[in-house]
Amino acid sequence: MADASTPFRIKGATGDWEVVIGLEVHAQVTSNAKLFSGAATAFGAEPNTQVSLVDAAMPGMLPVPNRECIRQAVRTGMAIDAQINRWSRFDRKNYFYADLPQGYQISQLYHPLVGEGSVEIEDGETVKTIGVERIHVEQDAGKLMHDQHPTRSYVDLNRSGVALMEIVSRPDMRSPAEAGAYLRKLRAILRYVGSCDGNMEEGSMRADVNVSVRRPGEEFGTRTETKNVNSVRFVMAAIEHEANRQVDVLEAGGKIVQETRLFNPDTGTTRSMRSKEDAHDYRYFPDPDLLPLELDEAFLAECRASLPELPDAKRKRYEGLGITPYNADVLTAEVESARWFDALLEAGAKPVAAANWVTSELFGALNRLGKSIADSPVTPARAAELLALVADGTLSGSLAKQVFEAMLETGDAPGRIVEERGLKQTSDTGAIESVIAEVLAKNPGQLEQYRAGKEALFGFFVGQTMKSMGGKANPKVVNDLLRKALASG
Amino acid sequence: MTVLTDLGIAAIRDGVRAGDFSAREVAEAFNAAVAAAKPLNAFLVETPEHALAAADAADAARAAGEPSKPMAGVPIGMKDLFCTQGVASTAASHILEGFVPQYESTVSQKLWDAGAGMLGKLNMDQFAMGSSNETSCFGNVISPWRRSDGGNADLAPGGSSGGSSAAVAARIAPGATGTDTGGSIRQPAAFTGISGIKPTYGRCSRWGVIAFASSLDQAGPMARDVRDCAIMLEAMAGFDAKDATSLDIAVPQWEAGLNASLTGKRVGIPKEYRVDGMPQEIEALWQRGIDWVRDAGAEVVEVSLPHTRYALPAYYIIAPAEASSNLARYDGVRYGLRDLPDGANLQEMYARTRAEGFGDEVKRRILIGTYVLSAGFYDAYYTQAQKVRTLIAQDFERAWERCDVLLTPTAPSAAFALGEKSADPIAMYLNDVFTVPSSLAGLPAMSVPGGVDAGGLPLGLQIIGRALDEQGVLNAALAIEERAGFVARPGRWW
Numbered sequence: 001m002a003d004a005s006t007p008f009r010i011k012g013a014t015g016d017w018e019v020v021i022g023l024e025v026h027a028q029v030t031s032n033a034k035l036f037s038g039a040a041t042a043f044g045a046e047p048n049t050q051v052s053l054v055d056a057a058m059p060g061m062l063p064v065p066n067r068e069c070i071r072q073a074v075r076t077g078m079a080i081d082a083q084i085n086r087w088s089r090f091d092r093k094n095y096f097y098a099d100l101p102q103g104y105q106i107s108q109l110y111h112p113l114v115g116e117g118s119v120e121i122e123d124g125e126t127v128k129t130i131g132v133e134r135i136h137v138e139q140d141a142g143k144l145m146h147d148q149h150p151t152r153s154y155v156d157l158n159r160s161g162v163a164l165m166e167i168v169s170r171p172d173m174r175s176p177a178e179a180g181a182y183l184r185k186l187r188a189i190l191r192y193v194g195s196c197d198g199n200m201e202e203g204s205m206r207a208d209v210n211v212s213v214r215r216p217g218e219e220f221g222t223r224t225e226t227k228n229v230n231s232v233r234f235v236m237a238a239i240e241h242e243a244n245r246q247v248d249v250l251e252a253g254g255k256i257v258q259e260t261r262l263f264n265p266d267t268g269t270t271r272s273m274r275s276k277e278d279a280h281d282y283r284y285f286p287d288p289d290l291l292p293l294e295l296d297e298a299f300l301a302e303c304r305a306s307l308p309e310l311p312d313a314k315r316k317r318y319e320g321l322g323i324t325p326y327n328a329d330v331l332t333a334e335v336e337s338a339r340w341f342d343a344l345l346e347a348g349a350k351p352v353a354a355a356n357w358v359t360s361e362l363f364g365a366l367n368r369l370g371k372s373i374a375d376s377p378v379t380p381a382r383a384a385e386l387l388a389l390v391a392d393g394t395l396s397g398s399l400a401k402q403v404f405e406a407m408l409e410t411g412d413a414p415g416r417i418v419e420e421r422g423l424k425q426t427s428d429t430g431a432i433e434s435v436i437a438e439v440l441a442k443n444p445g446q447l448e449q450y451r452a453g454k455e456a457l458f459g460f461f462v463g464q465t466m467k468s469m470g471g472k473a474n475p476k477v478v479n480d481l482l483r484k485a486l487a488s489g
Numbered sequence: 490m491t492v493l494t495d496l497g498i499a500a501i502r503d504g505v506r507a508g509d510f511s512a513r514e515v516a517e518a519f520n521a522a523v524a525a526a527k528p529l530n531a532f533l534v535e536t537p538e539h540a541l542a543a544a545d546a547a548d549a550a551r552a553a554g555e556p557s558k559p560m561a562g563v564p565i566g567m568k569d570l571f572c573t574q575g576v577a578s579t580a581a582s583h584i585l586e587g588f589v590p591q592y593e594s595t596v597s598q599k600l601w602d603a604g605a606g607m608l609g610k611l612n613m614d615q616f617a618m619g620s621s622n623e624t625s626c627f628g629n630v631i632s633p634w635r636r637s638d639g640g641n642a643d644l645a646p647g648g649s650s651g652g653s654s655a656a657v658a659a660r661i662a663p664g665a666t667g668t669d670t671g672g673s674i675r676q677p678a679a680f681t682g683i684s685g686i687k688p689t690y691g692r693c694s695r696w697g698v699i700a701f702a703s704s705l706d707q708a709g710p711m712a713r714d715v716r717d718c719a720i721m722l723e724a725m726a727g728f729d730a731k732d733a734t735s736l737d738i739a740v741p742q743w744e745a746g747l748n749a750s751l752t753g754k755r756v757g758i759p760k761e762y763r764v765d766g767m768p769q770e771i772e773a774l775w776q777r778g779i780d781w782v783r784d785a786g787a788e789v790v791e792v793s794l795p796h797t798r799y800a801l802p803a804y805y806i807i808a809p810a811e812a813s814s815n816l817a818r819y820d821g822v823r824y825g826l827r828d829l830p831d832g833a834n835l836q837e838m839y840a841r842t843r844a845e846g847f848g849d850e851v852k853r854r855i856l857i858g859t860y861v862l863s864a865g866f867y868d869a870y871y872t873q874a875q876k877v878r879t880l881i882a883q884d885f886e887r888a889w890e891r892c893d894v895l896l897t898p899t900a901p902s903a904a905f906a907l908g909e910k911s912a913d914p915i916a917m918y919l920n921d922v923f924t925v926p927s928s929l930a931g932l933p934a935m936s937v938p939g940g941v942d943a944g945g946l947p948l949g950l951q952i953i954g955r956a957l958d959e960q961g962v963l964n965a966a967l968a969i970e971e972r973a974g975f976v977a978r979p980g981r982w983w
Contacts, residue, residue, distance in 0.1 A: 053592060057818040059585065060572045060594060060697040064733045094814050094862070096839055103817020155822065283862035285871060288703035288811050289695075290733050 008175030012247045018216045019243040021179045022171035026164045027196035028204035029069045035163035036063030043202045047156035055161040057101035062289050069163035072195035073137045074303045079193045082117025089292045094283040099142035107138035109284045121181040130182050131170030140164050176236035183232050188311050191335040206230045211242045222256040226270050229263045238263040242270050321351035327359050336373045347384030378407050386414040396425050427474040436485050439464045493518040494660045497713035505562035512544035512562025519564045522661040528983040530630050531652040535609040540564040543606025558604030566656045566665035569610040571597045572697040580699045581625035582615045584846025585825045594697025595729045596708045603724035611652030615848045617701040620920040622651030623911045624850040633659035633979035637945030642906035647677025653711045654681040664712035664721050670705045672924025675936035679899035679949025682938045685711040686718045689956050690931030691736035694729030700815040702808035705928050715967045719743040746960045749967045752786030757892030761797035770942045771898045778950045785968035794884040800926040803877035806861050806870050813858025882930040894965045897923050899936040899949035927953045937966040938975040
């Protein structure tokens with residue numbers, strides 16, 4: 001992200017341009033059932049196996065709101081500190097398409113469930129607040145498949161009626177990086193709350209990207225909307241391309257046409273889909289099959305009480321425990337990491353050592369193994385045991401690494417590995433002293449040099465001692481005894 | 490000997506219970522009457538085996554000494570707007586021709602659970618849009634009634650529940666389901682000399698009922714008399730979690746609560762219903778109604794419903810608006826008609842399927858509805874109509890401070906001849922002038938026969954009640970029924 005002191009600018013032939021970005025994020029609500037029907041919502045099921053009579057818009061079928069979907073949207077609103085509207089209403093958005101069985105999408109135009117809220121994004125010390133205008137709840141459409149038959153198209157209604165939250169930001173972002181940071185932060189919040197799995201590849205989260213350019217400080221320019229972009233990287237690329245395209249048009253004396261565009265991930269470019277003149281007249285009106293949604297205090301209280309600690313609060317708490325801001329950031333970026341780390345602390349691990357160990361040892365190992373933290377072979381409880389063995393001096397740092405490797409391989413408890421492999425660190429001064437005496441006796445040359453003032457050789461004696469003891473000696477004890485032995489010469 | 494097809498719902502139920510005749514005999518009699526009444530064109534599908542199966546179940550239960558179900562052994566007609574499992578359900582539209590639902594509407598299921606059987610699916614105005622049954626794509630129903638003054642024209646049975654009204658009036662069904670969006674139970678009941686009640690919006694589940702205008706559609710019974718309506722409504726009503734607008738309250742025992750005494754009750758006469766050009770016969774009927782309720786002990790008071798004249802225009806904005814959206818699902822993609830010539834694209838398929846599948850009146854309302862919802866017109870039409878709707882509901886609220894029920898004529902005339910108004914949609918829409926306001930307000934309203942006109946054709950009186958006061962409506966209707974002594978019935982010509 002650009003530093004606040006050096007704002008992101010597109011350098012045009014005629015001067016600098018500022019980019020203005022707003023995002024409409026469609027997030028699939030995590031729920032076992034669709035927004036208005038009891039049908040299931042699993043991804044990747046065989047086509048048309050998750051379709052109820054309501055989803056297929058059979059004659060006489062009626063929508064009934066799914067309480068869980070409403071609850072998740074309300075919790076999401078609370079998580080971005082938004083106004084929750086106790087009275088909201090569903091509207092029909094009317095248009096014909098083969099993937100839209102009812103001939104209308106049930107959405108919320110006039111009275112959305114969630115009003116004004118905000119999301120904070122950070123770049124080091126700089127914090128920027130991105131406004132969220134509203135969150136409304138709506139149905140997803142089905143999917144057309146054009147590649148199954150030479151002349152026919154097929155329709156898969158599995159997604160038809162799945163609950164989406166449309167999270168509409170204010171045009172508050174000024175660079176592709178800010179848009180990326182906003183999306184990542186929003187995704188993290190959704191995943192913390194558990195209202196959306198944030199899986200952009202499976203389409204559970206996608207964004208419509210509104211972009212315009214202007215001379216810094218001037219009025220907003222005409223915007224274009226690039227539809228259905230499905231990764232953070234693509235969103236940033238789409239903005240980059242679209243902003244530059246607009247600058248080129250304007251600098252060539254042209255005008256930006258308000259239109260809907262499509263992003264091509266293969267070329268990283270956008271192309272026109274339809275202009276405002278071709279836009280549908282959606283004939284929105286309140287859905288007469290549904291009563292207004294009225295939320296009572298008990299429902300709201302339950303939603304509030306069920307909210308987990310959110311990323312910002314968690315990061316601050318970690319920092320309060322002495323964890324470095326960098327580590328706190330890394331640990332809270334993904335809800336799974338944060339949950340794992342919290343479990344580790346719960347199991348008694350010391351925060352600072354635990355944070356260092358997770359961000360270096362654990363993440364390094366998972367990365368090497370190609371595993372996510374959710375399928376880590378080592379549980380937080382076992383990791384806490386390992387860290388405890390380090391803390392009480394049973395294991396040295398290098399022994400701990402060996403034990404951890406064994407844990408990754410076998411899944412065994414660290415105590416058992418230490419026991420079986422005899423990896424326990426020794427602080428037995430008698431044993432260490434006799435090894436030190438041996439080392440000194442075997443290396444008279446180095447001893448002479450040391451005593452002549454080449455103190456850097458201290459490390460050599462430590463290394464030799466540790467090596468002779470198979471790495472199991474307590475380094476602190478070794479240091480102390482060695483210093484004594486060298487001094488007593 | 491009893492002619493079984495002359496019996497109404499209560500008489501059949503009681504006769505079967507008492508063992509005076511078997512349910513099977515009843516079903517067979519009505520099945521035969523249905524089969525013999527083809528000239529009326531009241532039934533689109535006949536299901537004699539369904540009626541027989543329900544009858545046999547009723548007889549078997551009685552033989553086994555099991556408690557009798559509320560409508561055990563009563564065969565009824567089912568308006569074709571209700572989806573019935575395994576039986577074609579078309580809303581009398583070509584676009585749904587051949588559509589056989591794999592599910593049963595809540596209301597029809599409740600009737601089968603109450604022991605009723607189905608004689609068949611009843612003809613109607615296409616998608617319940619019409620007041621004469623002439624918009625059915627399967628040909629209009631012909632009313633069993635004929636003028637007594639020598640006029641021999643085929644008459645409209647009313648609409649949209651015209652198959653239901655004709656079947657009950659012709660004694661080929663003791664009762665039938667209807668649906669009412671702006672008067673589609675009450676006006677056909679009035680035209681054919683039977684009773685019909687539209688309950689409070691939300692009393693009967695809309696699940697499985699092919700939608701016309703969701704905020705107005707309500708199912709209700711059409712039967713020979715008030716008691717039969719009470720029995721059948723009890724079986725049809727009740728909360729349904731599958732309909733978000735369904736009312737989660739208990740169903741009263743309306744039949745047990747019937748009471749023709751109106752002592753202590755106040756009956757309101759809304760002065761705005763005295764419309765210009767109202768036929769003298771309708772005026773006279775209304776006056777007789779006033780005399781009857783007074784005779785039954787009620788105090789009669791004049792009340793004002795000042796926004797009445799805006800009801801019809803508001804209705805003809807709101808109902809088409811909802812319909813234009815509700816009928817978007819008939820697109821040729823998943824079921825029903827599909828017109829897809831070689832090489833045609835999706836847009837062409839939509840256009841051809843819907844042009845071919847919908848009748849003129851349905852298209853007219855889709856066009857009106859699309860227009861009033863479109864950008865730039867929405868506020869002027871739809872929003873304004875919703876405000877009128879609120880004002881009309883408030884008119885009724887104020888009236889309830891002065892009276893318990895309202896008494897009005899059901900329709901501005903007796904049945905007209907088929908073809909008489911079909912070329913003039915506005916004249917046809919005016920038929921709903923007395924029934925539409927209570928529909929907009931979601932109130933229970935009932936038509937009960939009040940007499941005949943000079944041509945011997947039935948005229949109906951309408952009772953409108955407070956929300957959820959079906960009992961008050963039924964009781965006032967019963968008071969009129971007892972005093973009107975309506976015994977006229979159509980002679981059999983078919």
